Amino acid sequence: MCRIGAIKSSDYVHPSQALLLMQSQQKGHDNSGFAMVMHDLGGIFKNYKHLPTLSLACTDEGLKLAEDILHEAGFSRVLQWVPETFHRPGLDINAMPNYVFETFNYPKQFRNASPKEKEDLLLDMRLQLRFALEEGDQGYVYSFWPDVVTLKEIGDPRDIGTYFNLWQPDDHFTAKVITAQCRQNTNYDIVRYAAHPFFLQGYTALANGENTFYLKNKEFQRKLHRGYIGFESDSQCFLYTLHYVHRELGWPLPYYKHVITPLPFEEVERREDRDELLAIRQSLTHLEINGPNTIIGVLPDNTLFTCCDAKKLRPVVVGRSDKMVVISSEVCGINEILPERDWQEDIYPNEREIVMIGQDLEVQRWRQ
């Protein structure tokens, strides 16, 4: 069983908080990796929020390949940050030669383009980079998006933290929203892309669970959007459904829950909006999920939310203080970074709700 966690804070926080959040939950899982996505960046990226940042793990050749492709497309680099790594014998990490975070300015012809055109361009570039780097295993492009960086690695999370010097808080590498998981995918091949969280066009999702409708989801999703590729993990489907429902269909977030875990027919019949709910179930039955799941998601506006499967087979807890809201598989993780909070206010989301953390850390509970 996976452990997942997320932090949303009114102040910038360092990824060490995410490592701490996950560390106490380590017992029982296999320490096979660590991955995180940071939204709403501070530190060195703070002044470049409007420009896309590329998160890349690659070989030397892969780096050149990626930069050439981006330059050819007209992107110009405005910032590069290569985290200092500290390798020493005995560290359990299966590292790539380079970890690169580069911020680019848009090509000239796109500088006055609409947001949608820019977003499509970024997706197309990311796909192009992925395909180019896949040949010969030259690298992994996790995200290419404004105000977002992603780090994924295979190994023991403690050692990964040590390798990237992430245990030492500093002001350079911070964000207001961090989602993290300390485990590699176990259902399928161990590849870097398979580690949660997954990212697409501003949307991030991570999950603790098994998606027994994976095949249905996958078969349907791969025809829905060019960005729905990979399927290295069954829980990637949750991200694609979130992206499809919220961005492509333009439906408000509460409908995500109605798509993935529709209400039983008996309950729908009693609802005023029965026609809409039935229509959703009819058309999107292949995006339903079955099986035990807890999902944490982030929207492009940095809204954080969590919801569970229809039978509440997997745990999740939401703890909060004045300045921080933390979601975690286990309450011990929250105790680690919010020891002073009033634990009686912790929320244990049920099977029929979405807990949403909006702007100014306002926590809302939406009944499905």
Place this chain on the structure above:
Amino acid sequence: METMKIHDVTANDLPWKIRYDASRCTLCGSCTAACSFRAIAPKVERRRLVWSESEYPEPKSRYSAVPVIRQVKSIKNYCRGCGICEKVCPNDAIGPVRNLDTRHPIVTRCLAGDSIKRGGRKNLEATVRTLDKLRVGRISQMTDPSLDAQRHTFDMLAPFGRILPPGKLPFKVGADGRLEKDGQAPPVHWIYPVVIGDMSIGALSWRMWEGVAMATAYLNEQCGLPVRMCSGEGGVPVRLLKSRFLKYMILQIASGHFGWNRIVKAMPEMIEDPAGVLIKIGQGAKPGDGGLLQSQKVAPHIQAIRGVPKADLLSPPNHQGLYSIEESVQKMFLSFNAAFKFRVPVAIKVAASATSVSVFNNLVRDPYNIVGGFFLDGIDGGTGAAHEVSLDHTGHPIVSKLRDCYLAATTQGRQGQIPLWAAGGLGKTGDLAADAFKMICLGANGVFTGKLILQMAGCVGNDMGRCNACNTGLCPAGITTQEPALAHRLDPEKVAQNIVNYFLAMDQELKKLMAPIGNSSLPVGRSDALVSTDKAVAERLQIQYVC
């Protein structure tokens, strides 16, 4: 000595021989009275008894006339092996025995100059079915728990009606952030994934039909299972059309258009919409062949409902004048959609064949979004009468064809937009739940079944040539006859009870299959839940091969 007539029909020419033990027979007459085919008859034999009472042989003889039961040696009244005589005999003195040396296919054609007709069972290829080579193999375990079939709730409903792709749903986001309907969408009904297949009121006895209709109503109103029943071609009693039970009936229009005059006339007085309209283009038992209701079965009430004289009623193998998907099927769909003011889904039923996927592909591209379902019928299905040659030698197995259609939809990203319903020998072994579950995993939204319903009612026919006399109007079980004396053998309440009980058992069994794969809603397209030990089957259906 009488000259031997080589061309006389004897019992050895017929498919069944009567086993008779005169020493056990009490001559009660039950068997001859019960044989609806008149295949046995009383006869008097002249018997000679020789005896001697002295120490030396002094033979004496006596002649007596002994009444016995004998098989009728006629190609008209031949024994169908239904076993009713055996059922009614108090002394086990009589019964049919399969005759392996039968010359029936040859003799009958030679003498009658006509093709053999019989009820809808395929009597060839009695091999292991493809469905029996599949097993449910992906069992949820530690991290992905099985569900408890007794305690968890399951959403076991399937859509019937044209499903719009999500982007085309008539939605707008309202001021309060909720989706609101902003336009029209085709009607879709959520129904139980097992539909009682289309058997007409001409094919079945009125008591059988009443029993099925009662069972349907009871399942809906008392058991909470929204089971739908398809009327079959041939109309519906007006009383039913005007009743509230119409909402459980899918009205069929087939190529003969029988009974539609009455349906159309009853429309103004309908207090409920029908559950749907099914346009039958073909059926799996005799694809490319039409319906066949022989005049023996065209009883006065059938004449009234269909508005026809007592004559053979032959539905043509196609809808006359409808020869292309674009212009004809659509025209029909438009008119039938319009007739019920676009409130009733209209689906199409075709026979599984090498060309079914082409038809399906055409339909999923239908720009008017009016095809409410694709009913695909394979061999082994069908209950009606037909020429034996059609029943035995035409048709296509259902499993791979259903799979082809589903995968064709998947390739286009259009799965589910036209719900797939499949039939054809499902439940042949008696286990409909298993067959339905496997078909659903392979991509069906639901299944329909007809012949199994007859068997629930007490049909004695089987796939090895037993009975199958549905065409004659002499059904010994009273199921497919309009003869009052025979129909009265059937107790409609018992029929209803059997069907209800079977459905309740099947419902439980379906849950018992959904629970281990961890699904609480129908696993449509979850082919990863299935495995096969047959490599060819696994490859063809694109499922996991295990050994």
